[in-house]
Amino acid sequence: MIRARGLSRRFGDKRVLEKLDLDLQDGGFLVVTGANGSGKTTLLRLCAGLLAPTAGELRVETDRAGIGFLAHEPLVYRELSALENLDLYGRLYRVPERRERIGMLLERFGLWSVRNERAGSFSRGMLQRLALCRTLLHEPELLLMDEPFNALDAEGIELLGQQLEELRGGRTFLVATHDPDRLAPLASGSLALA
Amino acid sequence: MSTWLRNNAGPATAVLAVTLICAAIALIFFWVPEDADQGFSQKIFYFHVPIAITAYACFGWGAFKAFMHLWKRPPEADLQSYVAIHLGVIFGALTLITGSIWAKASWGVWWTWSSNQLVLFLVLFLFYSAYFMLRFSVDAGPARSNVSAVYALFGVVLIPVSFLAIRLANDFIHPVVFTSAGPQMAGSMFFTFCVSLAALLALASALYRLELTSKRLDVTMKRLREALE
């Protein structure tokens, strides 16, 4: 699904990734660890296609419609409600049976009761849940997740854990985290960035 | 002979440029007759117009390299585009300066809005100066190259559109009309003009190569330094 050879990325003079080789098979679950600034976010952004490598090659076997990216930012409009945000992404990703799917996800992540409230009024944890809904909305084949457990409370962590287990088979995961032990049972491999 | 030229293209161009410049200066000051109307000061025409044409050539080349960068992405295209536009701005500034000197010598004013050429250059000078502001306010990387390339393409499209606009603007700005030496040049004048044009294009070419080489060297030095770390 993802193949990288000699992948490098620099920002001005700062070299963030240096000659990285990576092989992620279809259906694999790769956990990426590393200190702050080690390039976890950069690697995910490269795989998502938001950044271009400055050297080396990177091949991702799916197009934009097949990628679900959970970024550092929730990527939702603060002035729009949860429902409106998901409807926007649902339309852009041409999700079939959009309304049902949105309703189902909101319910699964415990946001149904606040669906009509401005995302700007949400707590950090709720925003993260909404971001997860956004990421999973179009049933992507490849899930790129940047510290998905960030800001979640115990209930949120539980919900996410369940979701990941359900989705495990058949989808490919690349997850950056500070907490690899939680994902150890699901992982098929791990990558530690310097 | 041709192998030697290919390997030493840089110095060869420089030598050519110097030769042509000397020839042009000799022709301008010692050979070509003075213009009947404007006298000695008309001679700046032999600098001003070729410099303007050279500036256009630089902007055009910069836009071409920008287009290539966006289309085929050859590794050096962005740098070449930047260097060409940099040179273009320098020649553009010279165009404005020589134009201003000519206006002062011919008509006694440092600036006139009636010269469409000059006004167009002012607009382009502002546009391409903003190019540098744009380029250096984006962090180095693919984003900077892409954004610069798109802007360079906008510039080259702006040239004809602005020219049309400036021509039309004259109808309601009512400038004081000055007559100027038209394109009907006597044979000797035309020849001198051509030599001067060739000289400036050669100069631009030599400077282009020089600046590219220097920037390439910077990149190589940086890479070496990093490899040693």
Added chain:
Amino acid sequence: MTYFHDVATLTRKDLLLELRARDTVPAMLLFVVSALVVFHFALPSESSRLAAYGLLWVALVFTALLGLVRAFSAERDQGLLDGLVLAPCDRSAIWLAKALSMLGFLVLAEIVALPAFAIFFHGIGWTTVAGVALANVGICTVGTLLAAMAAASRARELLLPLLFLPLAIPIVVGGVGAGVVENGGRYLGLLAVYDAIFAIICWASFEYVVTE
């Protein structure tokens, strides 16, 4: 077909955002009227009628700039452009939607500005209105793309006027000419040519501005 659905989705989103935030359009309205008042004081008494026309266009260009500076502010501050760029839609749809919503805001500002000008200074003919309509297209298409460039840079609001003003010169020439010259038709032609050429080049190049 899906392209136009995407554009409609995104335009609706932008209009909805403005409806909720209600900051850009009121600011543009207030700015343009204030600018016209300043211009009254800036014109000495012997100034021609026509000088006021010119200043109308200055007011319109700077009002548009005010709106354009905020065009991508939500996307920039909250990193939302990533979300849009990741979507499978054509990236130029993002540009077109933003330009259309900007067009809407500018028209709203002009619905106030043009009558205000007629009241403060003197009446305007249909060629001026046609000129304004055509100029709007040029301002919004080019301005939106430049706003995206400026949003990606460190200098942001400082940069957009520098990028925009040289490109606005043909628009101003076309607009003023259309209103001022006897047979203003060819100035409308200039505006139409500008709009067509730059719309195409913006549409084709937006992808490269927002991706790497």
